[in-house]
Structure formats: C-alpha cells, structure tokens
Amino acid sequence: MFQRALRNDPVDLAIIVLSVTATLLLYSELTTLGIVAWVVAYGALLGVVIARLRPRWQGVLRQSVGGLVILTFAVTPPLTTDEVSSAPIAWLSMGFVLVLLSALPMIEAIAGYVGVRIANVPGLTVIPPVPLLKRLLHVVVLAAPALLFLLSRLHVDGWFWTLVAVPIGLTVLVIYAIAGLRQRTSRRTRAALPGALAALKPDFVVYWDAPANTGFQLAMWLPYLRRLDRPFFIMLRNRRSWNDAVAVAGDVPVVLAPTMRDVDEFTVPSLRAAFYTNNAARNTHFVRFQKLTHIQLLHGESDKAPSYNPVTAMYDRVYVAGRAGQDRYARHGVLIDPRKFVIVGRPQVESILSAPAGARDRPHPVALYAPTWRGVRLDSSYTSLDVAEEIVEDLLARGCAVMFRPHPWSYKDPIHRAINERIQHRLGAHRSQTGVPHVFGDEAERLRSVNDCINDSDLMISDVSSVVGDFLYSLKPLVTTAFGRDLTEFLAEFPLARAGYVITDDRATWTAAFDDALGPDSQRAVRAEMREYYLGSFPPEDYASGFIDAARRDIDGTPPIGHAEAETDGESD
Incomplete structure (x- = not known):
C-alpha cells in the first residue's frame, strides 16, 4: 500500500509523511503538536479522497490506504497507559479496523464486482450492482479514524471502540455476501445466455462500442430499427457505456460482450445482419462474421471528417442520407465500391416541418444558435464557442430571441463550459429586462429535442455538424461558421455550407449573412436543391420508409457486397 502511494501520487506520499509525523509526536507526548499534525493530515486525506470520489466511486480509496492505516494507528498512545479502561477490547477493535483498512483494495474490488450484464433478456435475471454499498464503505472507512481519534482523546471505555469496528465489519460482511450471491447468479446466467439469445431468434444485432455519454448514437436509430418489426438485440462492448445503452434501449435486449469469447458465443445462428452507428476500432471484431450483412449507419x-472515414470501406452496406454522402468519400479520395452505398434519407428529420418562403411573422425572430464542441482531434475541431458571446450580442442587437443549445460535450471543456454559462446568464438577464423570449439551459438542451428546437426557430447559426444537415430539411435560413479558415477552401471542403450563409473572422461577413438571413433570404432556392442532394427525395408524408425498406431488404437476404472479394482484396481496405 505504501508502494502505491510512492508510485502514484506525491500528495499521498505527503499525507503518509505527515501521518507518520503525527504518530511520532503523539507517542513522544508532544500532544498539542501531534493533534495539530493529525488533524491536518486527516483533513488532507479527506480532501483528496472526496476529490477522487467526484467522478467515480470505484477504486478511489486504494491510493489512500497507507495514510488511513497510519492515521488510525496514531490514535493508540492512550491505550498504552491506564487512561482507558478495558484497553484490551480497544486494542482488539483497533486491530480489527487496521486489518480491514489494509485489505481495502481487495474489498473495493469485491464491492465493485460486475459480472455478466444483461437487460430485457427473457427468462434471465441478474442481481444488479448495489452502488449504495460502495458509498457506505467509503463513509464508514473515512469516518473510522476520526471517531477513533475522538474516543482516544476522550479516554472512553474500550467497549465504545467496538462501535467503530462493528459497522465496518458488518459493511464488509454484507459486501462479501452480496458479491458472492451476485457471482453465483452471474455464472449461471452467463452459461444460459447464448441459449436465451438463440431463443429470441433475432434477425439482426446492433453492435455498439462507444465511450460513456454517447448514448445519443443509439437513441437516434433505435426508434427506426424497432419499426423494422424484426427481433433484434444490442451487443455492447464497453462497460462504461452500459448505463447509456440501457437508458435508451427501452424493451430491447441488451448484452455486454467485453471479451472475444462473449462476441463469438452471442453471435447466434439466426442473425442475418449487423448495424453499426460508428467506426469504433473494435468493430473489426465483428465484421469478420462473413455470413452477416454488415451495415454502417454512422x-x-x-461534411465532417468522420463522415468519410476510410474504415467505412470494410462494411457491406454504407447507408447515406443522400447522394452527397456517397460523393463525399470520393471527393476526399476514399474509394468504396459504389454498390455498397444505399441512399436511405435521414429518418430522424421526419418530424421537422418545412417552412414556406417568407414565413416569419414574430416580432422577435427566433435564432437557434447550436455550436458544436471542440472535438478530439485538430481535423474535427469546428466549434465557434470561442466567439460565441460576440455572436449572441450581434443577434440581440438585431432583436432576435436566441435559442442557445450548445453541444452537450462542450461542457467537458472548462473554458467552453464557462462561456456557455456566461451566455446563459446574459440571455437570462436580457429576458428579464426586455421580455424577449430567449430559450436556454435545460429548456433548450433537455426539455426540447433538436427537432423541437428546429421547428420552433426561424433561422439557425451553427458550426460544421450533423445538426446543419438536419436543419436543411426545414428550408429555413442557415448560417454556418468558418472561423480561422479560408472561405474558398472551407466551401470546397464543406459544400453543405453553400445552402446558406457563411460567417468568418471578417465581421463584414456577419453583417451580410445576418442581413440576408433575416431579410430576403436569397439562398432559399439553393437550399431546396441541396436538400434533395443531401437528404434524398423521399416524400415527407412517409420519409422514414427509405430507411425502413432498405434495411428490411438487407436483412431479408440481399447478397452482401464484397464477401467474395474480401478473401483476396479485404486486406487492402
């Protein structure tokens, strides 16, 4: 435990040094200095553990075991004198607590045992994790040194020391009992799971590997996959995404398949197709099943870089919303067999209303401002949040009601989180002062869907992102940001921006774009043409049928493209 502190964090080492100092001072009868050192060390340890608890509850105490043990042992000096009656009982309690504290890494691991994870699989159940147990463990463990220190300073009878030892012991006992029961149940369930999946006779599987907080990837497609009226399940590869998957799955079966053995055994004979919503690296673990038709949805x-990723070539079908989706790959030098592409529209826009020309009769035009996040790589960073406050001020000066809906991941960046919060504060103050009905915060980001926001707005300002393509379906004025980029190069790389107006670092482009978007809207005819190019020409009254019909055809046995060639040419993709 001390090696862990030395290896992981100098803060833990400092706490151990301070704890040892407090112990030596207390045993040297320098009581006042010892008490001060002990309180400082305990406070530091408590602060560090609480800071680690904020993002997660699992595994946060193991780095602090050394400090906890020493601080607990530091309370023993009164037990070496006659000041505490029933001292042997106190020593036994102390020893018991020290043993449990030393075993904390193992106890935490047992408390966090996961086992097989399933949801909505008929005939099978598992005992779910009990997060409260881990929280209780942290509370009693962190409280133990302070309580024992108080008892030692008050020189209370040794039997009172058992009031600290017993709760810790009971907590550990319950953790072991529940973990043992969960492990036995998990083993039985895991053994029966392949058979239970086979009994469902699923026609297809949604194979999903994604980090936490990306449930939107599944959420946007599941309503339409359900409308196929075919049995299916979700195979999840990442434990961290379990809650995301279950939250959006509804009654769709979900199984966690963290290992290759799981993948093999859960790929039941009735499967005929697999759908993917991203190009995760571990998708390669599943495309090897050549009897299935592998369909990439994204x-x-x-026009972002992920929408023409060369990895997409490994799938049998690549569903794109319109011809633009296919041309995008070729334009960037990504050569994919054209027979793999299927134009299916973007069913998610079926609830977006098309606005007739000039339909804007509100005293305060509603401007939807939907900036994207920074992205994980330089080539996918398109955000305008760095100048977002200036954009909002320009819109306010024009009398617009601003609907502010930043990408949820923008809150992960401390700088952009602060910008979001300042804009929300500004809009709130302006709404209070003027009565202009700005929409922001939960009302824009959670209570309303993206499509609700699009339908409730008169124009949109956004960065390069998928929401631009969705907004195009409405035919309303669209302003795209291109900060830090040459306009000619930007339009060549992101031709969708031609459907509306583009603003750059040159403030003159802001004036021209907003004047036109809020006035004559000279780009409407261009948008009408580009809507078909980007989103297909399916009838509005049955728009989602493009996807549903194509998916059914592929599930029902249209021969997969490229399987024969894969044996000889697959390595080159």
Whole structure:
C-alpha cells in the first residue's frame, strides 16, 4: 500500500509523511503538536479522497490506504497507559479496523464486482450492482479514524471502540455476501445466455462500442430499427457505456460482450445482419462474421471528417442520407465500391416541418444558435464557442430571441463550459429586462429535442455538424461558421455550407449573412436543391420508409457486397 502511494501520487506520499509525523509526536507526548499534525493530515486525506470520489466511486480509496492505516494507528498512545479502561477490547477493535483498512483494495474490488450484464433478456435475471454499498464503505472507512481519534482523546471505555469496528465489519460482511450471491447468479446466467439469445431468434444485432455519454448514437436509430418489426438485440462492448445503452434501449435486449469469447458465443445462428452507428476500432471484431450483412449507419449527416472515414470501406452496406454522402468519400479520395452505398434519407428529420418562403411573422425572430464542441482531434475541431458571446450580442442587437443549445460535450471543456454559462446568464438577464423570449439551459438542451428546437426557430447559426444537415430539411435560413479558415477552401471542403450563409473572422461577413438571413433570404432556392442532394427525395408524408425498406431488404437476404472479394482484396481496405 505504501508502494502505491510512492508510485502514484506525491500528495499521498505527503499525507503518509505527515501521518507518520503525527504518530511520532503523539507517542513522544508532544500532544498539542501531534493533534495539530493529525488533524491536518486527516483533513488532507479527506480532501483528496472526496476529490477522487467526484467522478467515480470505484477504486478511489486504494491510493489512500497507507495514510488511513497510519492515521488510525496514531490514535493508540492512550491505550498504552491506564487512561482507558478495558484497553484490551480497544486494542482488539483497533486491530480489527487496521486489518480491514489494509485489505481495502481487495474489498473495493469485491464491492465493485460486475459480472455478466444483461437487460430485457427473457427468462434471465441478474442481481444488479448495489452502488449504495460502495458509498457506505467509503463513509464508514473515512469516518473510522476520526471517531477513533475522538474516543482516544476522550479516554472512553474500550467497549465504545467496538462501535467503530462493528459497522465496518458488518459493511464488509454484507459486501462479501452480496458479491458472492451476485457471482453465483452471474455464472449461471452467463452459461444460459447464448441459449436465451438463440431463443429470441433475432434477425439482426446492433453492435455498439462507444465511450460513456454517447448514448445519443443509439437513441437516434433505435426508434427506426424497432419499426423494422424484426427481433433484434444490442451487443455492447464497453462497460462504461452500459448505463447509456440501457437508458435508451427501452424493451430491447441488451448484452455486454467485453471479451472475444462473449462476441463469438452471442453471435447466434439466426442473425442475418449487423448495424453499426460508428467506426469504433473494435468493430473489426465483428465484421469478420462473413455470413452477416454488415451495415454502417454512422450517427449524423455532415461534411465532417468522420463522415468519410476510410474504415467505412470494410462494411457491406454504407447507408447515406443522400447522394452527397456517397460523393463525399470520393471527393476526399476514399474509394468504396459504389454498390455498397444505399441512399436511405435521414429518418430522424421526419418530424421537422418545412417552412414556406417568407414565413416569419414574430416580432422577435427566433435564432437557434447550436455550436458544436471542440472535438478530439485538430481535423474535427469546428466549434465557434470561442466567439460565441460576440455572436449572441450581434443577434440581440438585431432583436432576435436566441435559442442557445450548445453541444452537450462542450461542457467537458472548462473554458467552453464557462462561456456557455456566461451566455446563459446574459440571455437570462436580457429576458428579464426586455421580455424577449430567449430559450436556454435545460429548456433548450433537455426539455426540447433538436427537432423541437428546429421547428420552433426561424433561422439557425451553427458550426460544421450533423445538426446543419438536419436543419436543411426545414428550408429555413442557415448560417454556418468558418472561423480561422479560408472561405474558398472551407466551401470546397464543406459544400453543405453553400445552402446558406457563411460567417468568418471578417465581421463584414456577419453583417451580410445576418442581413440576408433575416431579410430576403436569397439562398432559399439553393437550399431546396441541396436538400434533395443531401437528404434524398423521399416524400415527407412517409420519409422514414427509405430507411425502413432498405434495411428490411438487407436483412431479408440481399447478397452482401464484397464477401467474395474480401478473401483476396479485404486486406487492402
């Protein structure tokens, strides 16, 4: 435990040094200094553990075991004198607590035992994790040194020391009992799971590997996959995404398949197709099943780099919203057999209303401002949040009601989170002062869907993102940001921006774009043409049928493209 502190964090080492100092001072009868050192060390340890608890509850105490043990042992000096009656009982309690504290890494691991994870699989159940147990463990463990220190300073009878030892012991006992029961149940369930999946006779599987907080990738497609009226299940590869998957799955069966053995055994004979919503690296673990038709959906229609990723070539079918989706690959030098592409529209826009020309009769035009996040790589960073406050001020000066809906991941960046919060504060103050009905915060980001926001707005300002393609369906004025980029190069790389107006670092482009978007809207005819190019020409009254019909055809046995060639040419993709 001390090696862990030395290896992981100098803060833990400092706490151990301070704890040892407090112990030596207390045993040297320098009581006042010892008490001060002990309180400082305990406070530091408590602060560090609480900071680690904020993002997660699992595994946060193991780095602090050394400090906890020493601080607990530091309370023993009164037990070496006659000041505490029933001292042997106190020593036994102390020893018991020290043993449990030393075993904390193992106890935490047992408390966090996961086992097989399933949801909505008929005939099978598992005992779910009990997060409260881990929280209780942290509370009693962190409280133990302070309580024992108080008892030692008050020189209370040794039997009172058992009031600290017993709760810790009971907590550990319950953790072991529940973990043992969960493990036995998990083993039985895991053994029966392949058979239970086979009994469902699923026609297809949704194979999903994604980090936490990306449930939107599944959420946007599941309503339409359900409308196929075919049995299916979700195979999840990442434990961290379990809650995301279950939250959006509804009654769809979900199984966690963290290992290759799981993948093999859960791929039941009735499966005929697999759908993917991203190009995760571990998708290669599943495309090797050549009897299946592998269909890439992706999770948005845009000109961003992920929408022409060369990895997409490994799938049998590549569903695109319109011809633009296919041309995008070729334009960037990504050569994919054209027979793999299927134009299916973007069913998610079926609830977006098309606005007739000039339909804007509100005293305060509603401007939807939907900036994207920074992205994980330089080539996918398109955000305008760095100048977002200036954009909002320009819109306010024009009398617009601003609907502010930043990408949820923008809150992960401390700088952009602060910008979001300042804009929300500004809009709130302006709404209070003027009565202009700005929409922001939960009302824009959670209570309303993206499509609700699009339908409730008169124009949109956004960065390069999939929401631009969705907004195009409305035919309303669209302003795209291109900060830090040459306009000619930007339009060549992101031709969807031609459907509206583009603003750059040159403030003159802001004036021209907003004047036209809020006035004559000279780009409407261009948008009408580009809507078909980007989103297909399916009838509005049955728009989602493009996807549903294509998916049914592929599930029902249209021969997969490229399987024969894969044996000889697959390595080159």
